[in-house]
């Protein structure tokens with residue numbers, strides 16, 4: 193299937209997804225469940241990668257700044273800027289595209305091949321709306337919190353690594369993470385995070401929803417979903433950066 | 439009553455349904471029989487609108503389902519119950535939640551009334567003490583029974599079953615068949631069952647429609663099957679040695 197056909201199909205899918213839900217009360221409880229499944233369940237992985245990446249950024253920066261002319265606060269500053277601007281939004285987005293994306297594509301895909309989606313339709317329920325809308329809303333709501341968590345954990349990771357290895361002076365690091373702080377960068381990253389949250393949920397849902405065949409095709413759809421949502425995240429990253437930081 | 443009138447359906451170059459017209463009667467079990475791949479599932483899914491037909495019409499008690507928009511169809515779908523081939527239970531929900539689901543979505547009942555209704559339906563299909571198990575934790579026969587309970591939760595006028603006893607042992611298969619027959623009588627539903635199982639035909643077939651390669655070849659009662667001189671139907675019905683013997687005796 194070519195790109196344009198897919199874009200058309202995806203647009204029609206979104207029209208179904210964003211129509212009025214059958215019951216508001218049901219939607220609300222589903223959103224809560226998805227927040228737990230997609231967000232709370234991802235806290236572990238976000239904490240682990242952020243902690244280690246923060247540590248590595250700090251150490252790399254410290255070892256590359258042996259020149260005495262460079263100010264000491266630069267290490268903390270670099271760690272903060274890396275986490276804030278790029279790592280906690282884009283890299284965490286890519287990791288979640290793998291974790292959450294494959295989960296969503298295989299969940300919805302197996303519902304398709306076992307006729308659970310047909311069962312919803314025959315009851316008179318808009319299945320795309322019922323299954324996908326709660327996921328999109330939940331991710332757009334919870335992922336910004338994951339972003340903020342990642343920034344804090346990353347900076348802490350840098351501090352711990354720098355301090356424990358004796359490469360960074362604690363006071364300098366703390367100076368650095370407060371140096372030349374631009375609040376708008378947080379707005380910029382939160383917008384990116386929300387857009388990525390949409391990509392991470394909508395694209396895998398799309399691939400899962402239109403699976404034809406059996407278990408093998410579900411696996412294939414899940415791979416495609418992860419690859420394509422990752423590419424879209426990178427693309428959106430460039431576009432949003434150009435628009436928002438110009 | 440459901441009327442199918444001159445329905446045609448193709449997938450790309452493959453013609454799957456060829457000018458099919460059938461009257462499915464209320465209060466009866468209507469059986470669509472035919473070989474694997476003959477078009478039974480496509481016909482059933484066309485009747486309920488999961489496939490769009492290329493031409494022809496489908497009427498639910500004289501209401502033209504084919505020409506309706508999504509909103510009109512949704513109203514009629516609330517009068518339908520369907521038991522899918524694999525059961526199609528929601529595997530993220532427990533047995534009880536599966537049966538509660540249509541009630542949650544479409545009834546104005548109180549929580550207690552919904553629970554009572556769900557338990558009534560589960561009792562009706564002889565499922566007790568399994569409310570909190572998940573579909574993966576129960577046998578195939580139980581899954582089919584829960585699927586029936588879910589399908590009848592909202593008191594449907596029309597019940598559809600796609601190979602309800604496929605993959606079940608002969609004893610459980612007959613139990614499921616008879617359960618569907620009883621429920622059909624109890625609520626005077628128009629029931630359509632797809633099957634390729636001659637045991638079902640003999641057990642519960644009231645009106646039988648035989649399709650072969652997308653054509654309706656024959657229709658009649660189960661007693662008439664033994665006297666038919668239609669070759670395709672004979673080949674289908676008397677494929678097994680057992681039925682060849684029965685034919686000789688009768």
Ligand SMILES: Nc1ncnc2c1ncn2[C@@H]1O[C@H](COP(=O)(O)OP(=O)(O)O)[C@@H](O)[C@H]1O
Pocket residue numbers: 449452454472473474475476477478479480481
């Ligand atoms: N969605 C589809 N796309 C293309 N071909 C299909 C589709 N569904 C069914 N078919 C084809 O239609 C024919 C009838 O299938 P089906 O109705 O499932 O047979 P059965 O009588 O076993 O239920 C088969 O040749 C099948 O390959």
Ligand SMILES: [Mg+2]
Pocket residue numbers: 478479480600601632
């Ligand atoms: Mg079939």
